[in-house]
Amino acid sequence: MPIPTSPALPVLPVLQADCGNCFALCCVALPFAKSTDFAVNKSAGTPCKNLQQDFRCGIHTRLRDKGFQGCTVFDCFGAGQQVSQVTFGGRDWRAHPETRAQMFEAFPVMRQLHELLFYVAEALTLPAAAPVHPALRTALTRTEALTRADAKALTSLDVGALRQEINPLLLKASELVRAKVPGRRKNHRGADLMGAHLSGADLRGANLRGAYLIAADLSGADLRGADLIGADFRDTNLRGADLRDTLFLTQPQLNAAQGTPTTRIPPSLTHPTHWHPTNP
Template sequence: METTARPTGTSELRADCGSCFGLCCVALPFTASADFAVDKDAGTPCRNLNAEFRCSVHAELRRTGFPGCTVYDCFGAGQKVSRHTFGGTDWRSAPESAAVMFEVFPVVRQLHELLWYLTEALTLRPARSLHADLRRLLAETENLAALGPGDLVELDVAGHRQRVNELLLRTSELVRAGVRRGKKDRRGADLMGAELRGADLRGVSLRGAYLIAADLTGADLRTADLIGADLRDARLAGADLTGSFFLTQPQVNAARGDAATRLPGTLDRPAHWS
């Protein structure tokens, strides 16, 4: 059944674990690695998930071998699926719904991530010529996220993501046009471990760039496009990311910053940063 969604605000695109049935702790798989202490199959509850759908080691995730959990963010998909898509019926009390719920969760997560980008794009004044198109695609994405379980399972998320991405690319070009001044774009670039200390990256496209363990200490990333950039263990001490756009909380969580790192106002400083 299709319903019409009410407009989504950024607060609804933030995880509210207290309103979720621990979906990320069950639906998603993980492999024993530096990020997770054990293997876990998709659809199998994490050993740390308690009867109240809470993590029993939440305050000690990094110390107990689960730093990957501190990086993940569902963009509010957990509470949306738990409280709206399935009307507050949890997978333990209704095990017949569990498989579909776990299949729907990553679909809604992708849609909510797109809603985050579209909502942010509408705040970017240099792209105001695209705002009407952005609003239409935002409304369409909201309506898709409000679909029932059966329709969500059948949804062509990749096709919809491509349409959104095309508009976000045009948005990026307009936002960066006045500041890049001939700088080389680094879209998809392999910058793993790169020495970028103090670099002037204003207006540079770093879409999908591999910045794993890169040294961005003191770098100026204002008006840089960071959509999809891999910032795992990137050093952001003293870096200025105010005005950077399409940056998300999971990216920030995966990086290494400090008290001097400047972030956009929509993002939180991770508790594990020094």
């Protein structure tokens, strides 16, 4: 996504994964349970059985075929390379086993910080949200500074409290933008819409924050201007849907959904490979 630039703003870390500069932290630090998303159980801090010595995945091109769909959905927002190369200065957990515990504990904290940066940076690109931009700039600067903290500071950080401070700013930005969307705007915040039939629905400017849209049919729906922060798109049918100009849509949300190359999405995001007919 485009990151706002200004002499008054900090230079932000890259907010998308760069696996080549990460020590496979998502494959080690995080746990997963055997399910439709993962073929096996894995505890936190234990390397995935598919992880190779060079920190690459041995089945990367066959993850979905092998039952690891969850891996294709996950995105660290660039937290992996930040922890690997900045927090720990390029010392990997295999060559420096003394870093393991703190590195694996710091990674999920950093991911949350990067996700917050992603949302705040997007809000700062929205002209209609100008009244809340000063407070957002302060939040951006503070959060960016936290991403440069040492491992001890990161692991003791109360990210939940930080989210509670920033979320009202993001909500206000959303309200200011959606107020300019014509027509009656639907409020489905936190709604249980699992399996809902919403094909062709007019959801322009809707509030879908935290909505459960698992396996819902949104084919052909118009979601322009909708607030999608935290919406659960697992197996959501987005074929033919229009998601241009949506608010706070992330790549992991798209990765979790079903769509086609004709599904319209923001230019800062990409169509997942499994949306192409030649890919399962």
